[in-house]
Amino acid sequence: xxxxxxxxxxxxxxxxxxxxxxxxxxxxxxxxxxxxxxxxxxxxxxxxxxxxxxxxxxxxxxxxxxxxxxxxxxxxxxxxxxxxxxxxxxxxxxxxxxxxxxxxxxxxxxxxxxxxxxxxxxxxxxxxxxxxxxxxxxxxxxxxxxxxxxxxxxxxxxxxxxxxxxxxxxxxxxxxxxxxxxxxxxxxxxxxxxxxxxxxxxxxxxxxxxxxxxxxxxxxxxxxxxxxxxxxxxxxxxxxxxxxxxxxxxxxxxxxxxxxxxxxxxxxxxxxxxxxxxxxxxxxxxxxxxxxxxxxxxxxxxxxxxxxxxxxxxxxxxxxxxxxxxxxxxxxxxxxxxxxxxxxxxxxxxxxxxxxxxxxxxxxxxxxxxxxxxxxxxxxxxxxxxxxxxxxxxxxxxxxxxxxxxxxxxxxxxxxxxxxxxxxxxxxxxxxxxxxxxxxxxxxxxxxxxxxxxxxxxxxxxxxxxxxxxxxxxxxxxxxxxxxxxxxxxxxxxxxxxxxxxxxxxxxxxxxxxxxxxxxxxxxxxxxxxx
Amino acid sequence: xxxxxxxxxxxxxxxxxxxxxxxxxxxxxxxxxxxxxxxxxxxxxxxxxxxxxxxxxxxxxxxxxxxxxxxxxxxxxxxxxxxxxxxxxxxxxxxxxxxxxxxxxxxxxxxxxxxxxxxxxxxxxxxxxxxxxxxxxxxxxxxxxxxxxxxxxxxxxxxxxxxxxxxxxxxxxxxxxxxxxxxxxxxxxxxxxxxxxxxxxxxxxxxxxxxxxxxxxxxxxxxxxxxxxxxxxxxxxxxxxxxxxxxxxxxxxxxxxxxxxxxxxxxxxxxxxxxxxxxxxxxxxxxxxxxxxxxxxxxxxxxxxxxxxxxxxxxxxxxxxxxxxxxxxxxxxxxxxxxxxxxxxxxxxxxxxxxxxxxxxxxxxxxxxxxxxxxxxx
Numbered sequence: 001x002x003x004x005x006x007x008x009x010x011x012x013x014x015x016x017x018x019x020x021x022x023x024x025x026x027x028x029x030x031x032x033x034x035x036x037x038x039x040x041x042x043x044x045x046x047x048x049x050x051x052x053x054x055x056x057x058x059x060x061x062x063x064x065x066x067x068x069x070x071x072x073x074x075x076x077x078x079x080x081x082x083x084x085x086x087x088x089x090x091x092x093x094x095x096x097x098x099x100x101x102x103x104x105x106x107x108x109x110x111x112x113x114x115x116x117x118x119x120x121x122x123x124x125x126x127x128x129x130x131x132x133x134x135x136x137x138x139x140x141x142x143x144x145x146x147x148x149x150x151x152x153x154x155x156x157x158x159x160x161x162x163x164x165x166x167x168x169x170x171x172x173x174x175x176x177x178x179x180x181x182x183x184x185x186x187x188x189x190x191x192x193x194x195x196x197x198x199x200x201x202x203x204x205x206x207x208x209x210x211x212x213x214x215x216x217x218x219x220x221x222x223x224x225x226x227x228x229x230x231x232x233x234x235x236x237x238x239x240x241x242x243x244x245x246x247x248x249x250x251x252x253x254x255x256x257x258x259x260x261x262x263x264x265x266x267x268x269x270x271x272x273x274x275x276x277x278x279x280x281x282x283x284x285x286x287x288x289x290x291x292x293x294x295x296x297x298x299x300x301x302x303x304x305x306x307x308x309x310x311x312x313x314x315x316x317x318x319x320x321x322x323x324x325x326x327x328x329x330x331x332x333x334x335x336x337x338x339x340x341x342x343x344x345x346x347x348x349x350x351x352x353x354x355x356x357x358x359x360x361x362x363x364x365x366x367x368x369x370x371x372x373x374x375x376x377x378x379x380x381x382x383x384x385x386x387x388x389x390x391x392x393x394x395x396x397x398x399x400x401x402x403x404x405x406x407x408x409x410x411x412x413x414x415x416x417x418x419x420x421x422x423x424x425x426x427x428x429x430x431x432x433x434x435x436x437x438x439x440x441x442x443x444x445x446x447x448x449x450x451x452x453x454x455x456x457x458x459x460x461x462x463x464x465x466x467x468x469x470x471x472x473x474x475x476x477x478x479x480x481x482x483x484x485x486x487x488x489x490x491x492x493x494x495x496x497x498x499x500x501x502x503x504x505x506x507x508x509x510x511x512x513x514x515x516x517x518x519x520x521x522x523x524x525x526x527x528x529x530x531x
Numbered sequence: 532x533x534x535x536x537x538x539x540x541x542x543x544x545x546x547x548x549x550x551x552x553x554x555x556x557x558x559x560x561x562x563x564x565x566x567x568x569x570x571x572x573x574x575x576x577x578x579x580x581x582x583x584x585x586x587x588x589x590x591x592x593x594x595x596x597x598x599x600x601x602x603x604x605x606x607x608x609x610x611x612x613x614x615x616x617x618x619x620x621x622x623x624x625x626x627x628x629x630x631x632x633x634x635x636x637x638x639x640x641x642x643x644x645x646x647x648x649x650x651x652x653x654x655x656x657x658x659x660x661x662x663x664x665x666x667x668x669x670x671x672x673x674x675x676x677x678x679x680x681x682x683x684x685x686x687x688x689x690x691x692x693x694x695x696x697x698x699x700x701x702x703x704x705x706x707x708x709x710x711x712x713x714x715x716x717x718x719x720x721x722x723x724x725x726x727x728x729x730x731x732x733x734x735x736x737x738x739x740x741x742x743x744x745x746x747x748x749x750x751x752x753x754x755x756x757x758x759x760x761x762x763x764x765x766x767x768x769x770x771x772x773x774x775x776x777x778x779x780x781x782x783x784x785x786x787x788x789x790x791x792x793x794x795x796x797x798x799x800x801x802x803x804x805x806x807x808x809x810x811x812x813x814x815x816x817x818x819x820x821x822x823x824x825x826x827x828x829x830x831x832x833x834x835x836x837x838x839x840x841x842x843x844x845x846x847x848x849x850x851x852x853x854x855x856x857x858x859x860x861x862x863x864x865x866x867x868x869x870x871x872x873x874x875x876x877x878x879x880x881x882x883x884x885x886x887x888x889x890x891x892x893x894x895x896x897x898x899x900x901x902x903x904x905x906x907x908x909x
Contacts, residue, residue, distance in 0.1 A: 152679050158682045159650065159673035159675065159682070162654075163625075168757065171758065172756065172758075173755065491836065
C-alpha cells in the first residue's frame, strides 16, 4: 500500500514538474526539434520513408502542448526515454507547432487545459461508456489521429491497463472488439488527423502577443482584480511578463514571470503573483486581439478563476456590473490606460471619479430612481464597451456558480492536499417584463452573498455529511474534511459527502436564495495535465 | 434442486467417511502435516499485502502460518489443491503462479507466464484438476514491439502440477477474451467465466456453452447481464457460482419507474456438471459475492457493506446484517461458520442463522481483493 502511495505521489509530482519545464525561462533554441526527434525517438520509432508522415506513430497524431507533454512523460516512465528538461521543451514546442490543434479544434475543451474544476460534460453516448468512464471527453477530444493510430491507442490501453476489459461497463460487452472496430473508426471520423482547420491554421500568419494588455479576472480568496499585463518578446514565442494592478478591495496586485506560446495561440505563463506561484492558460484569438482563459495557483489548480485580456487600451469589465434604480454606489471600470470622461449611460450619473490608475478607473455612480431597467454601454474618453452595466429594480433570482461543484478530501498528514471548491453568487433581475426566465432577464453579475450548507438528500442527512464533509466560509470557499477513515462515521467511512450550497442575497429585507450541488469526493491519486 | 442437494450431501459424507477409513486417525494432528490436522480439516487461505499467504485454522480461528509470496501483490488469487496440501497463489501483478505446501511454506511449484517481449496476465483464472495433476490458467498476452503493442489471443494454459519451479505449459488452447474465474469439474472440463459461461476440455481445447450471459438474446426487454467474476468461490458446496445483475424493462428501455432490478446466478455442480441459471433475487443492495450454504443449496449468503442471507427458492432475503466496514469476499465451513473478508486487514466471523458477529481474525496486512478459500486438508 505504501508503494502505491509513493507511486501516485511520484506521478503527481512529475506531472507538475513537467508543467514547470514547459515554462522554464531562458531556454536556448539552438536545438532543432526535428533533429531531436531523430536523436531521442528513433531508438524505438522508425522512419517511414514517407515525407508527409516521416516517423512511425509520431507523425500520425496531433495534440495540444499538454497532450505532447503527457506523451513524453509516458515515454519516460514506460519506455526509457531519457531527455533533459530543455530537450523536452524543444520537443513539446516543435510537436505542438507542427502537429498541434487549431484554435477551433480546442474550443470545446478549453476547460481541461485551463484545469477548470466543476465541469459536467455532455458526452456522446458512443464515447460516454467506452472512453468517458475513465477519461474526460477532452482527453480524446483534444487529440487527432489517423484511424490506424486510434487503433494503436486501443492496443496500448490493452497492454498498459490490462484489466480494463473487466471493469464495470466493459465486462458486460465485448470491449476490445467494440473499441477496435466501432470506437476507433468513429474517433477517426470525429477527431480526424487530416482536417482543414489545422491545415489552414498551420499556414496562417500568427499574431504577435507583444505589448500591453488590459486585464480583468478573479482569484478565490483575493477576489476580482484588474491589471495591465505587459508581454515583451525575449525570443520567438517566448515572452517576459509583468502584471500590475489592483484587487477589488483596492489592495495592489503585482507579479512577474514568463510565457511561451505553442501552436501559435496557446499562451502558457508562469508568474509569481504577490508571492504565490500562478499559471495562466489562455488562448489568443486568431486576430491576436484578446487572450481568454484562466489563472490559478500552481500548487492548487482549483484555486483560480477566469482571466481575460484585451490588447491595448480597453474596457474589459465593470465591478459591480449592476446598479439599482435610485442607488449610489462605487463602480470600478477595469481596463488599461483609460483616459477621459466616464459615461455610464442614460440615467446613471458619475458623481465623482474616485481614482484613476493604469489598470482601472473607480467612480461613484448614481442611478436615478426613474432610470430605465436595462443594459448600458460604457465609455471612458474614446474607449467604448457595449452592454457593460445593468440598471435594475430588484434582485429577482440568485444563481450559484458552479451549479455542480466538486471538492476532494485530502490532507490529514497524507501527500495529497485537500481540493477546495469556490462558489460565487450571480444575480438576475426580471427585466422590463417583470418576469423571470424570459429573454430580457438582466444578468447583474456576481454579488456578495452569505453562504451556508445543507445535506443534499436523505442519504446525506442520514450519514451526517453536513457534520463531516467540510465547511464553507463567508467568501463561498468550501474546505473539505480530512482524508482517511473516520471512526465517527457509519462504517468508519471517509469524509465524502453530498451537500447543497446555499447563497443568500439580501434584497430589501427579503432573502433571495440560490442553490448548487456539491460533491465532496475522494482524493484524485493520479493527476494528469489532461485528466 | 432439493434432490441435487441430497445427492451432494451424501457424496460429501461419503468422502469424509472414506477418508476416515483410510487414514484411521482423521482429525488429529499429524507429524506428516507438521502439526496440522488432516482428514478434511478445514483451513482458510488468504493473501495480504505486501504479499503473504496466510493459513488459518477454522477450529481456533488463528493464523497458524504465513508464507512470503515472491513478487508484487497481484490480486491475491488462491487455489487449493484437492488434497488441501498445496495453495497455488497468483502473484507478481497477475503474471506468476506459485504453489506452497501449506504445512511448511515450501514452494513446490512456480510458473512465470511472461516471456521475452510478451507480458502474460491471468485475471483470477487459476484452477486445479480434480485429481490435482494439472493446473490451468487463462493467459492474456500482449507483445511489446519497438513502437507499439500487439494484442494476442487469450489461451488456456495447462501445466503439470509436478513440474516444479520452472513450469511451462504442457498444452495451450485459444479461448475468448474477458475470462476471469475458472474451476475444474469431475468431467475433466474447466469452467470459464467470461462473456458466457463455457466449459473447455483441457485435453483437446473443445469449448461448449454451459449457460449464456452476453449472448442470451433476450432482446431489449432485459439489459445485458453484468457478471462480476472477481473471486473464485464455491468449494464449500463443491460448485461454481457466478452472480449477475440485470434490469427488466417493463416499460420502455430506460424507464426506471417500471423497471425490475434482479440478481441472477449461473451455478454449476462440479460433480455432475448440472447447471442452474436465471434470476434469483430482487436487487435491493450491492453484494460483491454470494456463496451457497453447504447444507441447503436454496440458501445463499452475500457480502459487501452488509452480510445477507437469502432463500432463492422463494426469491426472498431472509436477513441482513450491517457490517463494520466494506468487505468483498466471504466463505463458509462445513459447520456453517461464515467468514467475511477482503478490503481491510480483518476477517469477520458470523453465525449463519442470526448473521451476528461471533469473532474476528486480525491479519498483518490488507487483504485488498484477495481470495478466501477453504482447503480441506487430507
